[in-house]
Structures are given as C-alpha cells and as structure tokens.
Amino acid sequence: MTIAVTTPTGHVGSRVVQLLLQAGVRPRVLVRDPARLEPGIRARVDVHRGDLTDAGFVRQALAGATAALVVDPTPHTVEEPVDTSRRTGAHLAAAVRDNGVRRVVFLSSVGAELRHGAGHIDGLAAIEEQLDATGADVLHLRCGYFFTNLILSLDDLAAGRLTVADDPDRPLPWVDPRDIGDIAAARLLNDGWHGRVVQGVHGPQDLSWRHVARILSAALGRDIRVRTVSDGDVREALSAAGLPPGAVNGIVGMTSGTRELTPEQPRGTFTTTPTALAGWAHAHLRPLLAESAR
Known part of the structure; x- marks a missing residue:
C-alpha cells in the first residue's frame, strides 16, 4: 500500500x-519545502519535492500510489483563484488517471454542491x-468552517x-481540521468503499x-463582541490591502454565495x-494571543 499525501x-x-x-504505513508526501516537515516526521516518510501546479511533478510523484489525499493548495489571494484551482485540479486528476491511483480522498467544502456562485469554492x-x-x-469531504480560520483574526x-x-445569528457548521484528518486517514486506509462518495464534516454543532x-x-x-460589516466593506478593505480584483471576488463570493445555503449532507x-x-480555542488561540501581546 502506497498512500500519497499532498500539502503534508x-x-x-x-x-x-x-x-x-x-498505522504502520510509510506515506509518500508531496511537498514544496521539505524543511517544513517536523524532523521526527521527515525521516519516516518518502519525500517528493515539488509544486502541485507542475503537471510533470505531480504525475511523477503519484506513480505507483494506490491512494492519495488531494488538497488544493491555491491561496485565496492569487489573481484568479478559481481558474488557478481548476488548472491545479486538472494536473492532479490527470496524474490520478494516468497512474491508476485507485482511491482518492479530496478536501472539499460545504458550498461545493452549488457548483457556481460561491467564490473560490467554485474551484x-x-x-x-x-x-x-x-x-x-x-x-x-465537504467540510464546514475551520476553527483555524480564527487564527487569521488574532489582531481583531x-x-x-x-x-x-454575514448574518451573526445564522448557524454554520464549524470543524477542527484535526478531526477532518482523522476521517481522511481512516478512508485512505480502508479499501472497502467504492464509487463516488460525498461526506459532510460538520464538527460537533452548528454555531452562529x-x-x-x-x-x-x-x-x-x-470580552469578544461581533462586529458586522457589509460585502462592500470587505471588498474595500481587501482592495486597500493590495489584493487583485479576482482574489477579492473569490473571497467575498465565499460568504455572499453561501448565505442561504443548507449543506447537502445533513x-x-x-x-x-x-x-x-x-477546548480548541483555549488550547490554541489563547496561547497565540498571549504570545502576540508580548
């Protein structure tokens, strides 16, 4: 069994x-910078160094793999995020097909079921x-809102x-990425499922x-208080920060395009x-805030 992991x-x-x-499996990791792997991990994995936007690298790196975790590495800040994701996905899909990879777990998102109109989620x-x-x-894996997105709001x-x-009273699925990893690993190790499967990953409860x-x-x-702003306010702030129009549309569209969404998977x-x-906030956000205050 050879399991490849993108964005390890x-x-x-x-x-x-x-x-x-x-679990006793030596994974194959596709990584741009091997130095970012923890030292205790680096010696125990097969490292393939390269960029997931490079079709040749991806094809070579997935040769002989029986299963793969596929994650789109496209940042929200690139000029045309949806097109960039689509091109990267084409490389990954071609490598899966050409190499006969039998089992793929893809990190998707709530909102992907819409197919269009959800900003970068369209990618x-x-x-x-x-x-x-x-x-x-x-x-x-159609995942809810990551706890870790809150790390981007430390100053706030x-x-x-x-x-x-967004509507501050609208409930959304919130999830710890660690729990997503648990499901992904279990599915990669299990060869008893077949076909196209969609699974929501919604965390323990919906939260407004x-x-x-x-x-x-x-x-x-x-004391933390909710401050609501408009889509126009967000556009103005992102543009003032130097993001290109396509990136601004992709970010704003993720919120505006899913406001009325009920996830396909209940x-x-x-x-x-x-x-x-x-518990996650106490263990992770609290130390980060303390460190930033020094």
Whole structure:
C-alpha cells in the first residue's frame, strides 16, 4: 500500500501523515519545502519535492500510489483563484488517471454542491468534477468552517472584536481540521468503499457568529463582541490591502454565495465530529494571543 499525501504540512495533511505513520504505513508526501516537515516526521516518510501546479511533478510523484489525499493548495489571494484551482485540479486528476491511483480522498467544502456562485469554492467544485472523471474511487469531504480560520483574526480578537460579513445569528457548521484528518486517514486506509462518495464534516454543532463570540469570550478570558460589516466593506478593505480584483471576488463570493445555503449532507452520525470549539480555542488561540501581546 502506497498512500500519497499532498500539502503534508497543512492542518489536515499533517494529521493524516501522523495517523498513517501510527498505522504502520510509510506515506509518500508531496511537498514544496521539505524543511517544513517536523524532523521526527521527515525521516519516516518518502519525500517528493515539488509544486502541485507542475503537471510533470505531480504525475511523477503519484506513480505507483494506490491512494492519495488531494488538497488544493491555491491561496485565496492569487489573481484568479478559481481558474488557478481548476488548472491545479486538472494536473492532479490527470496524474490520478494516468497512474491508476485507485482511491482518492479530496478536501472539499460545504458550498461545493452549488457548483457556481460561491467564490473560490467554485474551484473546489471544479476539482470534484475532474476527480469524478478519473475512474478512481473518490471521496469528497465537504467540510464546514475551520476553527483555524480564527487564527487569521488574532489582531481583531485582541481588540475584543469578531468581524464578520454575514448574518451573526445564522448557524454554520464549524470543524477542527484535526478531526477532518482523522476521517481522511481512516478512508485512505480502508479499501472497502467504492464509487463516488460525498461526506459532510460538520464538527460537533452548528454555531452562529454570536455563539462563537460567547465561546471565545469564555475560552480567551476577554470580552469578544461581533462586529458586522457589509460585502462592500470587505471588498474595500481587501482592495486597500493590495489584493487583485479576482482574489477579492473569490473571497467575498465565499460568504455572499453561501448565505442561504443548507449543506447537502445533513448533520448526523457520519457528519458530526467530536472536537468542541471551546477546548480548541483555549488550547490554541489563547496561547497565540498571549504570545502576540508580548
């Protein structure tokens, strides 16, 4: 069994690598900078150094693999994020097809079921379709809002704010990427499923932004209040920060395009994961805020 892992230093990929090693599997990792791998991990994996936007590298790196975790590495900040994701997905899908990779787990998102109109999420929708056409057994993990996105708001949280361009009372699925990694690793190790499978990964409960603010207030030991802004405010701020128009559209579209969305996969036994935001915030956000205050 040869299992390839893309983005092995990311929040999900690093967890998958750890679990594969603990299961007795030596994973093959596709990584741009091997120095970012933890020293204890680096010696225990097969490293293929290269860029996932390089079709030749991806084809070579997936040769002989029986299964793969596929993650789109496209940053939200590139000039045309949806087109970039689509091109990267085409390289990955071609490598899966040409190398006969039998089993693929793809890190997708809630909102990909819309196919169009959800900003950068449209790029993940395109990759789903590209992977579906390879003939491999494919699992699309439609994930909720990552806890780790809150790390991008450290300055805001330090000032007692949680700034959102959404209905502050709308419940959303929130999930710890570590739990996503647990599901991905289990599926990669299991060869008993076949065909095209879509699985929601929704965390332990749906949370509104106001509920999140209350949780963070308790976990961080400071009063956090929701501050709502408009899509126009977000566009103006992102443009002022130097992001190109395509990136701005991709970021704003992820919120505006999914405001009325009910996830295709309902919450239940197979979509609910265990880690609560309160414990995660205390363990991860609280130390980061303390460090930033020094």
